[in-house]
Amino acid sequence: MKKRWSNVLILSLITGLLAACSSNGGSNSSTAGSTQSPPSNTGKEQSAGEGKSEVVNFTIPVLPDDLEAFQTVYKEFEKEYPNIKIEFITFPAGQFYYEKLRIQLSGGVEYDLFGGVLDSLVDTGIIEPLDELIKANNMDVSGFGEMFEGMKINGKSYGLPYRKSNWMLYYNKDLFDQANVPYPDEDMTWDEFRATAKQLTSGSGQDKIYGAYLHQWAQTWYMPAVQGGTTIIDKDMEPFRDALQFRLDLEKDGSIMKWSEQITTGAHYNAAFQKGNVAMNLMGDWHVAQLRQAEAEGKISFDWDIAPLPHPEGVESNTTLELPVALMINKNSKHKEEAFKVVEFMTGSKGAEIFAKQGYLTGFTNDAVREAYSGDGTLKPEHINYFNDAKAVPEYPMLPGVKNIIVNGIFKQEGELVFVGEQTPEEAVAKIAERVAKEWGGIYADQFSIDK
Secondary structure, eight states: OHHHHHHHHHHHHHHHHHHHHHHHOSOOOOOTTOOOOOOSOOOEEEOTTTTTOEEEEEEEEOOGGGHHHHHHHHHHHHHHOTTEEEEEEOOOSTHHHHHHHHHHHHTTOOOSEEEEOGGGTGGGSOBOOOHHHHHHTTOOOGGGTTHHHHTOBTTBOOOEEEEEEEEEEEEEHHHHHHHTOOOOOTTOBHHHHHHHHHHHOBOOGGGOBBSOBOOSSHHHHHHHHHHTTOOTTOSOOHHHHHHHHHHHHHHHHTOSOOHHHHHHHTOOHHHHHHTTOBSEEEEETHHHHHHHHHHHTTSOOSOEEEEOOOBOTTSOTTEEEEEEEEEEEBTTOSOHHHHHHHHHHHHSHHHHHHHHHTTOOOSSOOHHHHHHHHTTSOSSOTTTHHHHHOEEEESSOOOTTIIIIIIIIIIHHHHHHHHTTSSOHHHHHHHHHHHIIIIIIIIIITTOOBOO
């Protein structure tokens, strides 16, 4: 009798364990704010009741600010591809995101897909070229415009952009009205920008009104050269001499806060513009959300709008700087066809329209996407269409080391020395050219190239 009851007990335990395993299996759910690390495998399993149809489980790391948006797009994706189950996760923002992702990928964590800025990951050698998959699936890439070719590295596409960041000129309409100065138009040159900033500047000390604000990032001073077709890895760095001199001229006019004062006071573009004493602010599309939130919280009461970036003489109006953020596929993925379905939906016309409704400036654009991004006209800025109509040039080449070594290193350091009076623009440009060739070119130039 004891033996019989022992057998019954063992059988019950086994049944319970099997039931528990069954309840934990199946699809991964998309959980808002998820930051946990996934299992190291993302295999296939039979879909209940469907026999031959197999379920594929993906865990996809994405940038923190994009997590909820991906989860929203996934709700529509799942309707079309019910056999592909996705859990989106994230890590801390900034460079920590890429550091953790690189560590996990090199350690063998089998993410089939991941999101981020291409140049921060392509040197891992783990990204799958998408060209054959794009061709085999007959994917429409026309909506990416020139960005599709511009993102190619060594002639291959390693990622497709689900969103991008473009720069615009934000302006305080109240300050323009008080100074009786016309609002910026879509064809303002840099010389006109300087003249307008001088007109709008008045007062002193705590009561000073600044005509403009240029943040401390290198992009804000080098953008006129890039608009003109120069890249920050070119051998001819002369256009950047004029760009450095332009910021010095604005400081000499008193139209912008001096670099040294920005550093010592810890000035920030968002707080500076929201204070209400800056007439024009050069910043990216994310500033729209910051200003909308400030209005909703009652932190600002002045009227504001946007206009295209000023442009050099001879350059097309509304030429802006652009930084794409992409989805990429792991070359070691065992489910590349299914992974590409995710990339195609999330970055193509269907996903782009959903991202756009959430306020994202998308990589893929068509009439429906533009309409979704513009909204119903009840929210500022009034001229949000400038984002949709912009002609974009890369903020910097999507190559390994360019952001960290050149933008945040060489250009920032040499520019600072100019702005604190320790070297001339001519001396800075010579040093920049020498350092780029040595510090970046010596490591990457022979391995990577990109079409301008």
